[in-house]
Amino acid sequence: MSTRxxxxxxxxxxxxxxxxxxxxxxxxxxxxxxxxxxxxxxVEKLVETRMYMQSPPYMEKLDYVAPMSxxxxxxxxxxxxxxxxxxxxxxxxxxxxxxxxxxxxxxxFLGALCNDMGxxxxxxxxxFEDRDRVLDLLQEATGQRMFYVNMRLGGVTMDLPPDFTxxxxxxxxxxxxxxxxxxxxxxxxxxxxxxxxxxxxLSAEDAKALGVTGPTLRASGVPYDVxxxxxxxxxxxxxxxxxxxxxxxxxxRYRVRILEMxxxxxxxxxxxxxxxxxxxxxxxxxxxxxxxxxxxxxVSRELPRGECMMYMVSDPQRPYRLSIRSPCFINLYxxxxxxxxxxxxxxxxxxxxxxxxxxxxxx
Amino acid sequence: xxxxxxxxxxxxxxxxxxMDQLVMDSMKSEGKPNAMFAKxxxxxxxxxxxxxxxxxxxxxxxxxxxFGLACCAIELMDFGAARxxxxxKGYLLFRATPxxxxxxxxxxxxxxxMVPEVKRxxxxxxxxxxxxxxxxxxxxxxxxxxxxxIVRGIDQVLPVDVYVAGCPPRPExxxxxxxxxxxxxxxxxxx
Numbered sequence: 075m076s077t078r079x080x081x082x083x084x085x086x087x088x089x090x091x092x093x094x095x096x097x098x099x100x101x102x103x104x105x106x107x108x109x110x111x112x113x114x115x116x117v118e119k120l121v122e123t124r125m126y127m128q129s130p131p132y133m134e135k136l137d138y139v140a141p142m143s144x145x146x147x148x149x150x151x152x153x154x155x156x157x158x159x160x161x162x163x164x165x166x167x168x169x170x171x172x173x174x175x176x177x178x179x180x181x182x183f184l185g186a187l188c189n190d191m192g193x194x195x196x197x198x199x200x201x202f203e204d205r206d207r208v209l210d211l212l213q214e215a216t217g218q219r220m221f222y223v224n225m226r227l228g229g230v231t232m233d234l235p236p237d238f239t240x241x242x243x244x245x246x247x248x249x250x251x252x253x254x255x256x257x258x259x260x261x262x263x264x265x266x267x268x269x270x271x272x273x274x275x276l277s278a279e280d281a282k283a284l285g286v287t288g289p290t291l292r293a294s295g296v297p298y299d300v301x302x303x304x305x306x307x308x309x310x311x312x313x314x315x316x317x318x319x320x321x322x323x324x325x326x327r328y329r330v331r332i333l334e335m336x337x338x339x340x341x342x343x344x345x346x347x348x349x350x351x352x353x354x355x356x357x358x359x360x361x362x363x364x365x366x367x368x369x370x371x372x373v374s375r376e377l378p379r380g381e382c383m384m385y386m387v388s389d390p391q392r393p394y395r396l397s398i399r400s401p402c403f404i405n406l407y408x409x410x411x412x413x414x415x416x417x418x419x420x421x422x423x424x425x426x427x428x429x430x431x432x433x434x435x436x437x
Numbered sequence: 438x439x440x441x442x443x444x445x446x447x448x449x450x451x452x453x454x455x456m457d458q459l460v461m462d463s464m465k466s467e468g469k470p471n472a473m474f475a476k477x478x479x480x481x482x483x484x485x486x487x488x489x490x491x492x493x494x495x496x497x498x499x500x501x502x503x504f505g506l507a508c509c510a511i512e513l514m515d516f517g518a519a520r521x522x523x524x525x526k527g528y529l530l531f532r533a534t535p536x537x538x539x540x541x542x543x544x545x546x547x548x549x550x551m552v553p554e555v556k557r558x559x560x561x562x563x564x565x566x567x568x569x570x571x572x573x574x575x576x577x578x579x580x581x582x583x584x585x586x587i588v589r590g591i592d593q594v595l596p597v598d599v600y601v602a603g604c605p606p607r608p609e610x611x612x613x614x615x616x617x618x619x620x621x622x623x624x625x626x627x628x
Contacts, residue, residue, distance in 0.1 A: 083554055086503055086533040090510070091551060112551050113507060115584040123583070131580060138508035182511075202518030220512065220605055433507055 076104050083112050087190045087422040090432030092406075094421075101417050106410040110403075113436040121396045126152050127227070127359050129393075134221045136400070137434045140179035140378045142171055142212075142222050147375040149225035150306070151384035151396075154371040156227065156362055163354040164229035165307040170242075170345050171215060171224065173338040177249065178208040179378035180331045180338075183429045184256065187328065190426035191269050197259070204252055207245050214238060226356025233354045239346050246339045253335055260328075270324035274412040274424035277322060284411065285404045288380025289330045290428060294322035300376035312344045327427040364390035379429055380405055402434040489623075495539075495565065496623035499615065502538040503531035504558065506545025509572040509605040513544050516608040528615050535561040540618070541595075542611075546574035546581050547588045559595050567622075569614050570597045573604040580604070 076097045083091040091112040097104040117136060121129045133148040134141035146168060153160065160168070181201040188197035209219055215234050216222040224231050260266045276286070281294040291298055299316035301309045317333040319326040365388040373384045380401025387395040405428050412424050505513055516523050517531065532538050535558045547555060559566065570591050573579030578589030591597060598621060601614045 083551070084504055084558060091506060091554075112548060112554075113546070114548060114550070115546060115581045115586050120581070120584055135508055135580070138511055198514075199519045202515060203520060206515070206518070206520045219607060220508070 075099070081421075083109075087425070089186065089425070089430050092430075092432055092435075096418070096421065098418055101419075103413045103416050103418055103421060106413045106421070108406055108409060110406070110432075110435055113433050115436075117437050118396050118398060121393055123392070125359070125392050126156075126365070130223050130225060131221065134223065135433060136398070136437065137377065137379065137402075137431050138220070139182050139431055140175045141220065142175045142224065143179075143375065143377040144382065145223060145225050146172060147373060147377070147382050147384050149227065150375065151371055151373040151386045152365075152393075153227055154373055155369055155386055155388040155393075156359075156365045158228045158357075158362060160307070161229050161352070161354055161356075163233075163350055163352045164356065166345050166349040167215075167230050167234055167354050168225070169307050169309065169312070170234070170342050170349075171212065171222075171230075173342045173345075174208055174212060174242075176338050176378045177335050178205050178212075180335050181205045181208070183331055183378075184328075186429075187423070187426040188260075188266075190422040191266065197256070200252070200256070204249060207248070211238070211242055211245060214241065227359055227362055229354050229356030231356065242342065242346060246343060249339055250336070253332060257332060267325070269420065269423045270328060270427070273324045273420050274416060274427065275321070275323045276408060276412050280411055281322070281408070284408045286380070286408050287401050288377070288405065289317075289334060290327055290380065290405055290408065292317055293319050293326035293330045295320045300374050300381050304374060306375070308345065308348075309341075311348070312341055314341060324423055324427040331429075366390075368394070377401055379431065379434065398437060400434045400437060402430045402432075403437075406430055406435055492623040496619050497527070499528060499540045499567075499618065500538045501528070501531055501540040501542055502535055502558065502562065503533045504535075504541065504544075506543070506547065506551070507574065509544035509575070512605045512608050513542060513571070513611070516611045521608045521612070523612070526612070526615075528612075535559075536563065538562050539564075539566050540615075541566065541568045542571050543568060543575040543591045543595075544571040544605075546579065547591050547594070548586050549588060550586070552588055552594055555591070556594060567598045567618055568595050569599045569601065569611075569618065571601045571611065571614070572606055573602065576600045576602065 076099045079096050079098060081094040081096060083093045093109040093112070095107040095109060117132050120132060124132070130145045130148060133144045136144045181204050185198040185201040189195070212222060213219050215238055216224040216232055276290070276294050278295045281291050281296060287298070295318060297316045297318040300306075301314050302316045305314070315337065317330050317337060319330055367389060369388045371386050371388070375382050381399070382401055383399035385397040385399070386393050409425060409428060413421055416424065515521060539562060541559060541562060543555070559568070568591065570576045574581060575591045578587050581587040582589060588594060599614045599617050601610050603610055
């Protein structure tokens, strides 16, 4: 006989507001049913009522842990619809900012994961200290702390400030040391090992069948990353390698993010050394002119949480239709597959390892 | 399994009844350790609620509820983290259950499906309770003003004490908001 218990929508570990109906037998999970929609506010509909470049602030609030990545994906879709080329220096600036944003997002993931496991507030304090430094760098570069709105058609709103390179390299040197410290702290911690190794296994076949993307997919042994599969901007020139691990358990998903932070740090250094001089500023939309009617564009981007696709049908002044493939929405539905047969106490470490943002799920 | 459960039995009384019963029991026979409860409750009855001592203690022990809705919750977490360090002013006692809290920080947009939950949380908090509308969305609906599924400001549902502007407000603003709330509860707050 199984018992149904309800978790959420307000619960410290559901990463926002998510309602989970869990069927348990004893302490073993039989089934998990996620009930979503508590943050739904109809972004896709709102965007249809706005001019093209009035929408980026809405896009940033889709994923508030890594706002710039969504902003960039939307602007890239508009650029494709209008046929705008991105300037070369701007491509480098975008890559630098996106990778810094990815580092901030993965740092946040570490803190949230350890919080979900119940006891490691230390980790939360450490990662927020480093995350604040990333936000400082981005604030220096864009003028905002959290919602940057730094993308314009064909470029960026603000170029990098003169002392950005030095500050950024100093931070990355600091970060590399800190990541080693995190590894030492977590991977020798018996509680952390106990709650991650062999817990919540997702096989490569299941992951592919469920449409899971991002670090969760790469932890299951599928080296699919949009940055290497369909390189955009200068990722091809910077020699990007997708990270891949085989096990598919919580520990692999944690490990993939650590390796990705190292890779991002390397990419930012590489981009800073190769960045060309010139103009990086984008143009306002009135200088570019109206879009064609009924042009359908699909743009695919690798966000910190997985692959995001923007499907847009254009109209002269505003998007006729925008459909967003949100990575979190699809990754959430891998949770029942991973949780079945596990202990109830491990449910939140599994959910934490998926790195969900509920605003991205509900849209 | 088939045993009948008596819901009026001692084990199924709710907390208040149980506590009352405990106090009554202890008053009957002095000398038991439970006599402590009776004396404490008499002491609290003796102090008027409007006295300066009650005011002072309410002002200086704010217990916020750990309750995040959206973007502003990230800044709320930053408020508790290493750089801002809310604990130096004694604010960081975020509890996960509303029954231990008296300050609700509404951080994020409130959708129509979320209103019953927010209301229920508010009703579960201990009195006197206060609400801080943190950020544009909780203040007036913010960027989602025209959305079909949004409550335009939490003040349509709950009585709000302090509004904080910003999208999202910086964590420092939350300091100012909590100091404002303290001022409201009992006079000026020193630095």
